[in-house]
Amino acid sequence: MSEPSERTSGWQLFRRVVREQESCWPHFGGILALSVAAAPIALLTPLALKVVLDNYIGGAPLPSGLAWLPGEGEHHALIAAATLILFATFSHQCIAYIRKLLRAWTNESLVLGFRARMFPHVERLSLSYHDEEGPSDSTFRVLFDTAVVPALMLDGLIPFVGSLALLIAMVSVIITTSWQIALVALSIAPLMLLASWPFGRVLRRQWHEIKELDSAALALLQEVFSAVRVVKAFGQEKLETERLIQLAKESMRAKVQVARTQGKFDVIMGTLTALGTLGVFVVGGLQVKNGNLTLGAMAMAAWLLAQVYGPLQLLIGQIASLQSSLASAERAISLLDETPEVIERPDARALDRAQGHVTFRDVSFSYATDRRVLDSVSFDVTPGMRLGIAGRTGAGKTTLMSLLTRLYDPTGGAILLDGVDIRDLLVDDLRQQFSVVLQEPVLFKKSIAENINYALPDATREQTIEAAKLANAHEFIESFPDGYETIVGERGMRVSGGERQRISLARAFLKDAPILVLDEPTSSVDIQTERRILEAMQRLMEGRTTFIIAHRPNTLASCDRVLVLEQGRVVQFEAPGSVSSLEALMSEMAADAPS
Numbered sequence: 078m079s080e081p082s083e084r085t086s087g088w089q090l091f092r093r094v095v096r097e098q099e100s101c102w103p104h105f106g107g108i109l110a111l112s113v114a115a116a117p118i119a120l121l122t123p124l125a126l127k128v129v130l131d132n133y134i135g136g137a138p139l140p141s142g143l144a145w146l147p148g149e150g151e152h153h154a155l156i157a158a159a160t161l162i163l164f165a166t167f168s169h170q171c172i173a174y175i176r177k178l179l180r181a182w183t184n185e186s187l188v189l190g191f192r193a194r195m196f197p198h199v200e201r202l203s204l205s206y207h208d209e210e211g212p213s214d215s216t217f218r219v220l221f222d223t224a225v226v227p228a229l230m231l232d233g234l235i236p237f238v239g240s241l242a243l244l245i246a247m248v249s250v251i252i253t254t255s256w257q258i259a260l261v262a263l264s265i266a267p268l269m270l271l272a273s274w275p276f277g278r279v280l281r282r283q284w285h286e287i288k289e290l291d292s293a294a295l296a297l298l299q300e301v302f303s304a305v306r307v308v309k310a311f312g313q314e315k316l317e318t319e320r321l322i323q324l325a326k327e328s329m330r331a332k333v334q335v336a337r338t339q340g341k342f343d344v345i346m347g348t349l350t351a352l353g354t355l356g357v358f359v360v361g362g363l364q365v366k367n368g369n370l371t372l373g374a375m376a377m378a379a380w381l382l383a384q385v386y387g388p389l390q391l392l393i394g395q396i397a398s399l400q401s402s403l404a405s406a407e408r409a410i411s412l413l414d415e416t417p418e419v420i421e422r423p424d425a426r427a428l429d430r431a432q433g434h435v436t437f438r439d440v441s442f443s444y445a446t447d448r449r450v451l452d453s454v455s456f457d458v459t460p461g462m463r464l465g466i467a468g469r470t471g472a473g474k475t476t477l478m479s480l481l482t483r484l485y486d487p488t489g490g491a492i493l494l495d496g497v498d499i500r501d502l503l504v505d506d507l508r509q510q511f512s513v514v515l516q517e518p519v520l521f522k523k524s525i526a527e528n529i530n531y532a533l534p535d536a537t538r539e540q541t542i543e544a545a546k547l548a549n550a551h552e553f554i555e556s557f558p559d560g561y562e563t564i565v566g567e568r569g570m571r572v573s574g575g576e577r578q579r580i581s582l583a584r585a586f587l588k589d590a591p592i593l594v595l596d597e598p599t600s601s602v603d604i605q606t607e608r609r610i611l612e613a614m615q616r617l618m619e620g621r622t623t624f625i626i627a628h629r630p631n632t633l634a635s636c637d638r639v640l641v642l643e644q645g646r647v648v649q650f651e652a653p654g655s656v657s658s659l660e661a662l663m664s665e666m667a668a669d670a671p672s
């Protein structure tokens with residue numbers, strides 16, 4: 078999805094961006110009106126020049142259109158010219174000020190709106206998307222690409238139309254002064270357009286490459302910083318630095334290439350401009366010499382011309398400089414167009430609290446590849462039952478639970494909760510039915526209390542403490558100087574594995590869901606800690622349908638049934654006592670663990 082699609086032309090993309098920004102159309106209109114209003118004002122300064130040269134120095138009477146201006150006698154023309162300049166400057170600065178404010182407001186509110194839509198959208202995207210793309214690229218798109226999207230309108234179309242208005246105003250004045258000068262001056266416009274044509278496409282490709290590289294650098298940094306222990310332990314700082322420098326070098330090369338492309342563009346435009354100016358001086362000089370043009374008129378035309386080339390270059394240059402924003406817009410919008418794979422049906426049913434009857438009916442599943450991870454899995458779990466799940470690493474145990482909580486949808490068959498296909502339920506309601514405790518519990522960079530309350534943000538302190546007590550976590554939390562207000566690191570680095578696990582158990586107690594999913598919750602803690610966790614887990618399982626993936630026989634012994642998976646197939650579904658070769662399997666799993 079990150080490749081620039083050949084099918085979306087710049088124009089299509091641009092129209093899409095304009096549509097996305099519908100809420101700010103009135104603001105665009107306001108900025109545009111101010112830009113257009115500025116055009117005639119820009120004509121006043123060269124007019125003042127003409128007045129000074131022809132009417133003050135040359136002594137010609139002021140044209141009737143300007144005779145009303147203040148001033149009298151000998152110096153009337155000079156005072157009139159000064160008035161013109163003062164008025165032009167003042168009104169130009171006023172307009173510029175208002176436009177700047179309006180532009181900033183519009184820009185920021187568009188960025189805000191874009192991010193506010195992108196972020197929940199990305200959160201809703203399927204796990205398959207996140208598995209594949211990783212966190213950094215999405216971060217880059219939501220944070221950085223969105224920030225430049227409004228530039229397409231604010232630094233693109235609007236100045237474009239503004240420059241066009243200015244251009245038209247100036248050209249019409251030049252034509253009325255001397256059509257010969259206008260002809261010479263404008264003959265280079267088509268040349269400019271022609272010369273700029275090939276640059277746009279090249280620049281957009283180059284910008285795209287730069288963004289991919291920057292996003293990759295961000296991914297590298299994120300990876301290294303979040304695994305800094307491993308990097309240090311293996312002494313690979315140098316290797317990682319080299320990887321980063323390699324990326325930075327590629328990015329540098331790409332940026333220099335962009336500068337080169339833009340530089341070439343500027344040289345071509347500059348040369349054409351100089352040729353135009355040259356032509357005008359020759360034609361204008363001849364006309365003044367022959368008496369067909371006054372000196373002031375020629376000076377005004379030359380002044381105007383110098384300014385015509387400004388908007389003209391801007392008009393054409395925008396085609397090139399906007400390619401960066403266009404590349405970003407493409408990345409942002411393609412993320413917005415990514416559809417979540419787990420889709421809620423329009424007629425999805427609400428579910429308050431499930432009884433906890435779970436049926437897998439011929440469930441098959443594969444990840445992106447064709448290899449089947451689950452193959453016709455069928456079983457039935459009645460409310461309140463404890464199901465132990467065993468099997469070697471890679472057998473598909475975690476996948477089975479991911480399907481139950483609808484992180485993915487099965488590729489075949491169906492999963493029923495209380496007799497209803499889980500795809501017919503509101504996704505939020507379905508997820509409310511599960512408390513999930515993972516092998517590697519994730520803690521957010523917040524206080525312990527906030528981490529426990531994650532499922533129930535408005536829980537009272539009493540509820541939090543109650544949950545922590547049930548999870549055998551209260552004691553160690555109290556022993557911290559800040560108690561429940563202790564901030565745990567981004568991945569809970571400041572608390573040990575066993576403590577982290579008990580905080581996540583407290584979270585599960587607080588959520589009080591009818592179905593419990595425990596995915597090898599004790600596989601990465603020592604026996605001592607495990608005992609404390611098991612004790613809490615027994616309490617948590619009371620009265621709930623429980624799925625527990627475990628690799629120690631003592632954990633499975635208290636289950637009503639044990640399901641053994643082998644390469645995605647159910648090979649046994651028995652009471653723990655009757656599972657054949659359970660001990661052997663367990664010791665193999667223990668050897669594999671943690672998986």
Ligand SMILES: Nc1ncnc2c1ncn2[C@@H]1O[C@H](COP(=O)(O)OP(=O)(O)O)[C@@H](O)[C@H]1O
Pocket residue numbers: 208444445450468469470471472473474475476477672
């Ligand atoms: N997100 C994923 N994308 C692709 N393949 C995956 C993904 N997660 C797991 N797998 C593969 O699916 C198989 C089952 O994985 P998993 O359910 O995690 O096994 P278990 O929990 O039993 O160890 C493994 O072969 C694993 O490599």
Ligand SMILES: [Mg+2]
Pocket residue numbers: 474475476672
């Ligand atoms: Mg697993």
